[in-house]
Amino acid sequence: MTVAYPRKFQNALGARDVLKQVVRDREIHLITLNRYRYSEQRSCKDLTEVIEQLNGKSPELIKDLSHHIADEARHAMWLTDLLVDIGSSVATPPGGSYVKEFERLLDSELHDADKDLDDYLISTLAAINVTEKRGCEYFSAHIYALKQAPQTEENIQIRETIEKILPEEAGHVRWGNRWLAQLAAKNPENRHKVEQAKQRYSAIEQAAFESGMDITLGAELRRVSNLLDVANTMSIWERSQYLMERLPQTLLAPELQFTRIEAAQKAWQRDPQAFVEKFVPMFINGIKGVEKKDKQKTV
16 A cells, blocks of 8 residues: 655655754744643544444444543643643644644545444544654654754653653554555555545645645745645545635635734844844745745855
8 A cells, every 4th residue: 555654844844854943943842842732632532533433333443442542641841741741832723723724724634423333433433643753754854953953941841741742653653544545455445535535635634734834925825735635635626615615715815914913023023133144034935935045155
């Protein structure tokens, strides 16, 4: 079967590139950790809803999901303890929400408990699996970045917390891979559905991931492009309804405008000179434009 891996941000920045910058700025670092906490906490709710929708079907999967919830709750607890101990906020993280955008982009398959059980399991497990892969990628990169950063007491505490979480997240990815492989092995039709689900939810995850990071000029059009990538994984008769339901909010993106204003205000308050020299060029030219400019300076 095809193995789907998370793609780089705008095909330019990998997880290590991002986390290298994150750990240098304590405020952004703490916001990132709080986003981890929020995602782990929210996944307990989402997985519980899956169990409720199964309503007794597939007892072995329900058993596995209950263990999965226990793991995610423990991760949220560790991250909450960490953030409180180092004096950071545990409120809902600011800015665009990866979790909410992922849910907005989902098709109706994940919300139909009365459909064919195998179809429901394939779509549900593919969606869970792709988000777990992104989590593993970023936890691993975060640990690497922290090992390169100054070995302060706080950085060591953060690294040790993430190091406890990563092995269990990797276990969740292997668990999802096994379930999807078992479903695909039942018959050729299931195998085709698993491949389709991997493509669809990989596209959805990438779109949600980029929407939470991209606030630069033209982000709305890039979101539309990502939405079209998702729609292209669907049959022709499914695409029109999917696009009609999601295109207006994707193009207008009111939360994006709010995030831009909030980010600009914070950048100005922290360092007016950096706001002019870095934030404004990044907003106008995008991530790639700033990278190119930085490289030219070093030549």
